Amino acid sequence: xxxxxxxxxxxxxxxxxxxxxxxxxxxxxxxxxxxxxxxxxxxxxxxxxxxxxxxxxxxxxxxxxxxxxxxxxxxxxxxxxxxxxxxxxxxxxxxxxxxxxxxxxxxxxxxxxxxxxxxxxxxxxxxxxxxxxxxxxxxxxxxxxxxxxxxxxxxxxxxxxxxxxxxxxxxxxxxxxxxxxxxxxxxxxxxxxxxxxxxxxxxx
Numbered sequence: 688x689x690x691x692x693x694x695x696x697x698x699x700x701x702x703x704x705x706x707x708x709x710x711x712x713x714x715x716x717x718x719x720x721x722x723x724x725x726x727x728x729x730x731x732x733x734x735x736x737x738x739x740x741x742x743x744x745x746x747x748x749x750x751x752x753x754x755x756x757x758x759x760x761x762x763x764x765x766x767x768x769x770x771x772x773x774x775x776x777x778x779x780x781x782x783x784x785x786x787x788x789x790x791x792x793x794x795x796x797x798x799x800x801x802x803x804x805x806x807x808x809x810x811x812x813x814x815x816x817x818x819x820x821x822x823x824x825x826x827x828x829x830x831x832x833x834x835x836x837x838x839x840x841x842x843x844x845x846x847x848x849x850x851x852x853x854x855x856x857x858x859x860x861x862x863x864x865x866x867x868x869x870x871x872x873x874x875x876x877x878x879x880x881x882x883x884x885x886x887x888x889x890x891x
Contacts, residue, residue: 698804699812701765704878707809709761711816711874711881712772712790716753716841717743718823719774719788723830725839737817756841763845764879767794773842775861778835784861785833786887788823793880805877815874819883822871829869830887863888 699707714736721731721742726749731742744750763769774788798805842861863886871883 697806697808699807699809699876699878700804701798701800701802701878703804704876705761705764707812707816707876708764708792708879708881709757711819712760713753713757714741714743714820715790715823715883716774717741718820719776720744720749720839722824722827723776723786723833723837725776725837737813737820739817739820741820756843760843763843764792764794767796767798768846769794770844770846771842773844773861775840775842776833776837777840777861779838780835784863784888785837786830786885787861787863787866788885789883791882791884793882795878798878807875807877812874812876815872819872819874819881822883826869826871826885830885831890862886865889 717731718741720726721728721744726744726746728742730744730746732745733740734743735741744753760769760772769792771792772790774786775784776786776788777784840861865888866886867889868884868886871885873880873882875881
């Protein structure tokens, strides 16, 4: 029986891969919002995940918003229609975009829910995710200080022929003029691959 237990631990299905990526987005977005001071630090609580201590928002309005967005993203990851998720940070006063965190998603569209599971250990995937989250945390060492009140927005890019919820508006890409870009690490479940980068406004 030991053999079958190990096999299941190293087998990644489409549903399992979807859950892993959606969970990464939840912790990744929370980490960005905490690190960049978009919400007060006292509205975050500590959680152990990926062998790290991560900070997660306790703000009920934010939690509800993220749960709704991530619910849709999970569905689109499963249907392999997500191309990228972008966290845009902008000045509350001027609406100027100051930072743009981009997560590019590559899906292996040959995989279906009936496909044989892929071989990759959960431990290896979590280690790769841990490296990405560590980098998000470390970015505060080089990102310019956000000295004004900022808000954030989430942009989700899907395949064009895909319906988005009525409550979601269309948005431009919200690029930053005269930006500096830093590529972060990536991780892959073998079904979904996520590449991370951050662009920020250069100091004048």
